[in-house]
Amino acid sequence: MTVLSPEPVQGAPTSELVLSMRGIDKNFGAVQALTAIDLDIYSGEVVALVGDNGAGKSTLIKILAGVHPKDGGTITDGDKSVTINNPAESGALGIATVYQDLALCDNLDVVANLFLGHELGRGTIDEVEMEKRSWELLRQLSARIPSVRIPVASLSGGQRQTVAIARSLIGDPRIVILDEPTAALGVAQTAEVLNLIERLRERGLAVVLISHNMADVQAVADRIVVLRLGRNNGEFKVADVTYEDIIAAITGASDNAVTRRAQARVGSPEAADDAVPPPDVAPPEEARP
Amino acid sequence: MTTPTSPPQSSPPEPAAPPTETVRLAAVAADLQDERLIQQHGIGGAVRAFGRRVRSGDIGSLPVVIGLIVIWVAFSLLNPNFLSSTNLVNLTLQCAAVGTISIGIVLVLLLGEIDLSVGSVSGLSAAILAVGFVNLGWPLPVALLASLLSGVVIGLLYGFLYTRFGVPSFVITLAGLLGFLGLQLWVLGSTGSINIPFDSWIVQFAQQWFLPDWLSYVLVILTALAYAAQLFVTANRRAAAGLSAVPATSIVVRSVFLLLVLAVPTWYLNQTRGVGATFVLFLVLVVVMNFFLTRTRWGRSVYAVGGNVEAARRSGINVTKVYLTVFVLCSTFAALGGILAAGRLAAANQGSGGGDTNLNAIAAAVIGGASLFGGRGSAFSALLGILVIQSISSGLTLLNLDSSIRYMITGAVLLLAVIVDSLSRRTRASHGRA
Numbered sequence: 001m002t003v004l005s006p007e008p009v010q011g012a013p014t015s016e017l018v019l020s021m022r023g024i025d026k027n028f029g030a031v032q033a034l035t036a037i038d039l040d041i042y043s044g045e046v047v048a049l050v051g052d053n054g055a056g057k058s059t060l061i062k063i064l065a066g067v068h069p070k071d072g073g074t075i076t077d078g079d080k081s082v083t084i085n086n087p088a089e090s091g092a093l094g095i096a097t098v099y100q101d102l103a104l105c106d107n108l109d110v111v112a113n114l115f116l117g118h119e120l121g122r123g124t125i126d127e128v129e130m131e132k133r134s135w136e137l138l139r140q141l142s143a144r145i146p147s148v149r150i151p152v153a154s155l156s157g158g159q160r161q162t163v164a165i166a167r168s169l170i171g172d173p174r175i176v177i178l179d180e181p182t183a184a185l186g187v188a189q190t191a192e193v194l195n196l197i198e199r200l201r202e203r204g205l206a207v208v209l210i211s212h213n214m215a216d217v218q219a220v221a222d223r224i225v226v227l228r229l230g231r232n233n234g235e236f237k238v239a240d241v242t243y244e245d246i247i248a249a250i251t252g253a254s255d256n257a258v259t260r261r262a263q264a265r266v267g268s269p270e271a272a273d274d275a276v277p278p279p280d281v282a283p284p285e286e287a288r289p
Numbered sequence: 290m291t292t293p294t295s296p297p298q299s300s301p302p303e304p305a306a307p308p309t310e311t312v313r314l315a316a317v318a319a320d321l322q323d324e325r326l327i328q329q330h331g332i333g334g335a336v337r338a339f340g341r342r343v344r345s346g347d348i349g350s351l352p353v354v355i356g357l358i359v360i361w362v363a364f365s366l367l368n369p370n371f372l373s374s375t376n377l378v379n380l381t382l383q384c385a386a387v388g389t390i391s392i393g394i395v396l397v398l399l400l401g402e403i404d405l406s407v408g409s410v411s412g413l414s415a416a417i418l419a420v421g422f423v424n425l426g427w428p429l430p431v432a433l434l435a436s437l438l439s440g441v442v443i444g445l446l447y448g449f450l451y452t453r454f455g456v457p458s459f460v461i462t463l464a465g466l467l468g469f470l471g472l473q474l475w476v477l478g479s480t481g482s483i484n485i486p487f488d489s490w491i492v493q494f495a496q497q498w499f500l501p502d503w504l505s506y507v508l509v510i511l512t513a514l515a516y517a518a519q520l521f522v523t524a525n526r527r528a529a530a531g532l533s534a535v536p537a538t539s540i541v542v543r544s545v546f547l548l549l550v551l552a553v554p555t556w557y558l559n560q561t562r563g564v565g566a567t568f569v570l571f572l573v574l575v576v577v578m579n580f581f582l583t584r585t586r587w588g589r590s591v592y593a594v595g596g597n598v599e600a601a602r603r604s605g606i607n608v609t610k611v612y613l614t615v616f617v618l619c620s621t622f623a624a625l626g627g628i629l630a631a632g633r634l635a636a637a638n639q640g641s642g643g644g645d646t647n648l649n650a651i652a653a654a655v656i657g658g659a660s661l662f663g664g665r666g667s668a669f670s671a672l673l674g675i676l677v678i679q680s681i682s683s684g685l686t687l688l689n690l691d692s693s694i695r696y697m698i699t700g701a702v703l704l705l706a707v708i709v710d711s712l713s714r715r716t717r718a719s720h721g722r723a
Binding site for chain 2: 087088091099101102103104105106107108112116117118119123124125127128129131132135147148149167
């Protein structure tokens, strides 16, 4: 197994369709969690999956990760239809998922965590080769980790996130799915992780990013796919979309809690007047089951 | 491999760094380039690094080594016979059986589980050996194999119950403690005690076999040479891979230290009867288990499951297999310990594996530094722990103290060890070494 295949690095990696999901349905009992969702994933591109709580983002990536089987629709890899019934099949398709809780072993060092389940060496573990490749991998990602021989418990949140993302690259994946990678991070650490995501894109990987943080999404994503109540609710190129457009797509209305707050902050007398919401109006997105 | 052209967001040491920086980095091993690392040079640096590790709670086996020295000094002051060669030979022989059981306990503790039934399992194994060999007239190897197999089967049962139904190992093995004690009594039948012939080789092995002096020294030298060779090969490979390597002087110092640690006690034991075969077997088992734990994928997955079972599962480790193998190994080590104990006693009776066997084995593992919280410990925990336990036992016996006192003191030492474990865990957490 190679840690990282030597990538042909040119100015702009060619972007081609890696995986395509069409008409994906998923229900949990009486709840229709996903209805006819379409999602295309391209190499060398960061696609952000956004939506409110309960919009179905996590369900969709869990279908890709092999945690939940889909109930309807097709997934095509190139020109052949594929099924993803368990995490192993997801891995075989070249999909690596970094979960929100990172799933690192605190008692093991960075090298052991990076190669966990994929240790190098015949019979015995080849620690030297693993440490060497760990450094190569971390250097390529410009990761700032002082030592790979310390338990991951002693790393900061951003460093732990870096280790988790670096680990997803060990299997040489084509698609990396990141679930809320910046949720628990400080300002500087968030910037580190965003840099890391850009480097994944430069390496020609397809990145699927789930985030609630619109600033992060606008900073790093190329394309934004909005889900609302389990359905597609818009797809935007980051270059030609405004913050307000995304929020409107997420909440399903141009007049929503976010815009009202924004108007109230402007401070002009007439804006302040109609910014005070009537007490009986609930935010529109609360209608989910 | 090439590095993609990345936006210049990184601070030094990166390609953008001034040339002097680059030159400095080229001379530094790949794993020592981060400027935040505290650099260590020479023996003084190694000592300072050790001091820093201890202060941050990564104490390893330091408390137990200090404890052992304190215990030995105290008992030798109270009774000069304690450190006599004769007594130390006895001490090593007493260590072998319970120490072997304790290796298995270390394994289950690494998973964050526990096996409370090792005493009963060792008693059952002794009963099967005695009944099969003496009463039923089986050949000795067959009886031994049957004893060991009983351990394998019990371990499989525990592993199955744990992985299939998710019953806590505490409860499963508590049931096993009672159940297999009953089975042991049933196997022994009405006589209750069966003597194993003194001239059978299992009794000879456990009681009478000692390494010839020359062989013990040859083994000591070979061990030290193997250790040095392994360090040397690793250092060369690391240097070739551009990583920091242990300097040759340090390899020599460490190997000579190991040689002395092994040779001096060997010489002292050889003043009387020498190094017992069962103790050598125990040491070999410890070293072999240490190899499997630290150098194989199986060992790595044991630590991973003990550290974070969900992370282990997601990275593709067969968690069920890890639990099964560890429970099987633990029960099999318990069975082997029972065989050694029966051989040393030249009998199996209703008290085999009873009394303090169970708790001594568990206490030894914990005192030796295997954490009750899982994921921390080593095969050597069993060796260090059992030396402490048996030293206390032997010293108190020499002082003609009652077993009541012995139980209380052993209990207090166990409590102390668990407190040290919890404290060092807390210190590690606050120093980020968890």
